[in-house]
Amino acid sequence: MVLSKDLQKSLWITFFVLPGLVIVALFILLPLFLSLFNSLFSWNQLIRGEWVGFGNFRRIFFTSPYRERFFNALRNNGKWFLVTMLVQNILGLVFGYLLSRRIPGHGFFRRTFFIPVLFSIVAVGFLWGLYLKPNGLVNAFLKLVGLEEYSRAWLGEESIATFSIIAVNIWRWVGFPSLVFLAAIDAIPLDCLEAAYLDGARETQVFSRIVLPLIVPALTVITVLTLIGSLNVFEQIYTMTGLDGSPNYSTDTIGTLFYRTAFGSVDSGNPEIGIGSAIGVVIYLLTFLASAGFIAISRRREVEL
Template sequence: MNEQKQTRFSYRTIKNFQRTLLLLPGVLLYGIFNFTPLMMMVPTSLLDWPGIGPKEFVGLDNFKKILGNEYYRDQLLNALSQNVLFFIVIIGTFLVIGTSLALLLSFKTYGRKYYQIIYFLPYPMAGAAVAYLLNLFVNPRGPLNAIMMQFGLIDSPIPFLGSEDTALTTLALFYSWHRMGFAIMLILSGILAVRIDLLEASMLDGANRWQSIKNVVFPVLGPAFILITVIIMVDVFNNADYTLLIMGAEAGPFRSTDIMGTFLYRSAFGASAASSDANFGMSAAIGLITTIMILPAALFLALKNFRNK
């Protein structure tokens, strides 16, 4: 007797349950390691606390100081404007050089797989190692200056990290070099997703290679560009690994490499010039202000994804 047992739940309920189960580990991990610390910043930002010892509740004083006190406000504005410049250099490099290289890799060039590996190689390297290597590379007595002097391009070494005019851009280029592989792979996957029949149709209509790229490939790459822009924006406004490793918390010369991450770190731990003004509350307040500034970008990405769905 083949009596099929009737289930208590509908197919739709089971499907939703499965989806929830699949999402649960990610949500838990994100909640524990990202969302909870983010929420903890709110109460911490209301304290005056050097990281040890008693905590003093100061209400919104930390925010008032950052936005109202000239000493802190100048630092905030300086760090913020330089962070924007830092971001523009990086994203500009990614979109121009990254797209160019991704396009070259999309052609059926001999050895392109090897090129892909070579371009991607720096990405898995530790930030500290990259900072150390590139610091040596641009040193006044390093290989870059030596080569330029050898070819007669310059008369004396350029102090890439010692000049206010070049230090921030040099650090942004370090970042770009390190993460370029990531941008190339994202853009390349976008290019490879372009339907062949669209390209063939454009060719049949008489378009040359550039016209096909411009009118068929680039419009398809839009989502990849947005994704890269948002990921990089969130990253460069929250992290300052290269600056901290190479220039220290003082972000010299003359704070010309100061960005939000170094400002935040300096507020939490003081700086190398024997500052005793360490306050985790101030640091949390800076973190929250940064979060509020980059939140629109994160929301934009989320909404974009919903729309695509």
């Protein structure tokens, strides 16, 4: 039997796509739909009970204490997004721009900035957890340089614990936006820049009028990644202040809240699989809608620019 060329071609494509498709279906789509399914039932411990429709979702949004915990966690995710956008991505932009200007030692800096990105997130969390202890490296350094009055319990004070963890994450991750921005700036056609310089544009003008508008696609990618990352924060909290978002829920995120609720922890009690699954679905929807919305808006802006 001789297969038609078209059929043969599509069979080949299927052959190569299938393994990936199976993995995505099995490990991403199926769990997603299962958690949606599970979230629509009441659960008696590990046994699925009766159908409750959107009852579990109502409890997250309207019933104490789930409501307080959920919105507290969501606020912290918001802090993650804002601080990461403002500090990490602006730093990344500055680093990327400086590296693209070929400052002395740029090769060294480019590699150094990127090294922490390669570290395991758990190892980074664990080590910085040690550095940020009251008698850890950070406070010892402050003492050494005569700034002892600024010593703090970095991970123990409600007002600064989240920001301490975000700072560690920025330390780990700032190399990534730097590199993306560097690549984007390097891709700008040289004649654009040369023309600007010939017209007598100052460095700041070149940056704001030429470079910035031309790297908007990179800005979009980084913003969407930051958004997704900020909504899915988990490991950093888990390794540095624990599943309970201690102290007093000040570092809780929807990721840790989801885990604690769905699987239970030693102290948080028995698993609430229905409510946990509902939180999982909400996290998914938030991430999806926020990213899609942002991409749609920035597409339109890109065209305008």
